[in-house]
Amino acid sequence: MSRARYLPGYLLYRVLSGIFGLLPEPIMRRTGEGLGWLLSFVAGERRQMSARHLRRVAGEGADVDRLARQAFASYGRYWAETFWVRPRRLAAMAEHISIEGDDIVRAHRDQGGLILALPHLGNWEAAGIEAINLGLDLVAAAESLPNPLISDWFIAQRAVFGIDVVLVKAGASTELLSRLQEGKSLALPSDRDLKGRGVAVTFFGEETTLPAGPFVLAKRTGSPVLPVATYFRRGRGHHFVVRPPLDGEASVGEMAQQLAGHFEDFIRAHPTQWHLLQPLWPSDREEPM
Incomplete structure (x- = not known):
């Protein structure tokens, strides 16, 4: 099928990248x-889904x-x-990154x-900047988008952050396993089970599934699974948190929990800062919002 029909959406992304790329960092941010806040007034279903998730996090009394x-x-x-980042800006971005738990990464990076x-x-992708500073060769799994031109653009953008991308499709698990065995590190967004065949967990008091990939790969290679969080600072910059490895001797189900x-x-x-706007729990699909 001709890729021409994907061109309008792709060009929109390129125009936005060009516009945001001209802005100073504070204005861009x-x-x-501001645009995200305005979008919330027209993105009814996604805003309601976000509110549904946040009710589980913050409790029934929260606004x-x-x-x-x-x-x-x-x-x-x-x-x-994402639209603003350029290779020439990486050094300045790195100056505004703080990390809690970098000693954990250093303690395990020489083991594979x-x-x-x-x-x-x-901005979980900004972690690629700090990964390079910590001596990691990073590969990320990413969802394949309906527009292949935009998917290609995203891969190129993540490469700017120092992240090599493997799209989640047939054969992705084998490729990720191979990269891990080569000594590369994997960044795996792991709070959304795209295939619906993940590992059952209780998450914010309700049963759902997490993707099995991190735990299966860990069992097959002996690689440690490090929980990582990436936060925006109140102003410019990012703060990352790394926790000690999950118990590699535990079962897959125990590791997932x-x-x-x-x-x-x-x-x-x-x-x-939790940007999950799709259904996550089974009840998200079963009950009206």
Whole structure:
């Protein structure tokens, strides 16, 4: 099928990248947050889904509509940074990154590839900048988008962050295993089970599944699974948190539940930076919003 029909959407992304690329960092950041907040007023179903997730995090008494709009503002910042980043800006970005737990990465990096398991918090792709500084050769799994031109653009953008991308499709698990065996480290967004065939966990008090990939790869290679969170700072920059490895002697189910517990802690710390706008729990699909 001709790729020409995908061209309008792709060109829109390129135009946005060109516009945001011209902006100074503070204006880019605030513009992204403002546009994300405005989008929350028209993205009804996705805003309601975000509010539904945030109710589980913050409790029944929370003003989840307000929290969801803040989450959209944070998501707008994520997109603005994605459009804005250029190779010449990486050094300046690195100056505004702080990390908690870098000693954990250093303690394990010489033993082979690491598996970094992340939720969709802040700008998770910016972790590639710090990964390079910590001496990691990073490969990330990413969802394949309906528009192949935009998928190709995203792969190129993530390469700017120092991240090599493997799209989640047939054969991806084999490729990720091969990269891990080569000594490369994997960054795996792990709070959304795309295939619906993951490992059952209790997450914020309700049963769902997490993707099995991090735990299966760990069992096959002996690589440690490190829970990682990526946060926006209040102003410019990012803050990353790395936790000690999951118990590699535990079962896959036990490892998944350990990771779910870490993700709960990460998300509760900054719930409005959790950019998950799709159904996550089975009840999200079964009950009206």
